[in-house]
Amino acid sequence: MKRFLLFFVSLFLIGNIAIAQDDDDISYYDSDIESDAEFPGGLEELYMFACMNVEYPKEAREANIEGKVYVSFTVGKDGSVANIKLLKDIGYGCGEAVVKMVQSMPRWKPAMRKNGNPVRVQFSLPVNFILADDEELESKEVRCRTQAKLISQGYNKSAVPDE
Numbered sequence: 001m002k003r004f005l006l007f008f009v010s011l012f013l014i015g016n017i018a019i020a021q022d023d024d025d026i027s028y029y030d031s032d033i034e035s036d037a038e039f040p041g042g043l044e045e046l047y048m049f050a051c052m053n054v055e056y057p058k059e060a061r062e063a064n065i066e067g068k069v070y071v072s073f074t075v076g077k078d079g080s081v082a083n084i085k086l087l088k089d090i091g092y093g094c095g096e097a098v099v100k101m102v103q104s105m106p107r108w109k110p111a112m113r114k115n116g117n118p119v120r121v122q123f124s125l126p127v128n129f130i131l132a133d134d135e136e137l138e139s140k141e142v143r144c145r146t147q148a149k150l151i152s153q154g155y156n157k158s159a160v161p162d163e
């Protein structure tokens with residue numbers, strides 16, 4: 001039976017809560033952040049983008065590799081994504097697939113301080129790789145939209161397996 005990607009983007013944006021960076025790249029807690037950086041279209045669109053743009057590597061599928069990959073990145077004052085770092089990898093090309101997805105992200109709406117100035121913020125992004133049988137899946141777009149809606153509404157506890 002052919003195995004296919006069933007992939008949940010459990011995008012708990014860890015670390016985006018008031019972690020800012022000044023021009024000298026020194027990180028600090030910033031209680032003056034009025035609005036967080038935002039992916040174009042909001043949280044659901046971020047989940048949809050990640051799901052549609054991460055390809056489950058052939059080597060990982062063939063080796064039945066499942067697990068969670070963590071990546072961190074900075075959203076700059078201009079909304080650009082930079083400083084992408086793989087924090088935890090499950091191997092077989094999964095980490096590289098997540099990094100490639102983050103590199104392809106469009107510009108975000110930057111985080112803003114209370115004084116109206118944009119500020120760089122750091123995000124950590126966990127992405128789950130889960131295999132399932134082809135027969136259990138709808139089209140990738142339908143599956144990704146369904147997952148994005150569920151996760152963005154906070155119903156991801158049953159969708160994301162325990163580590």
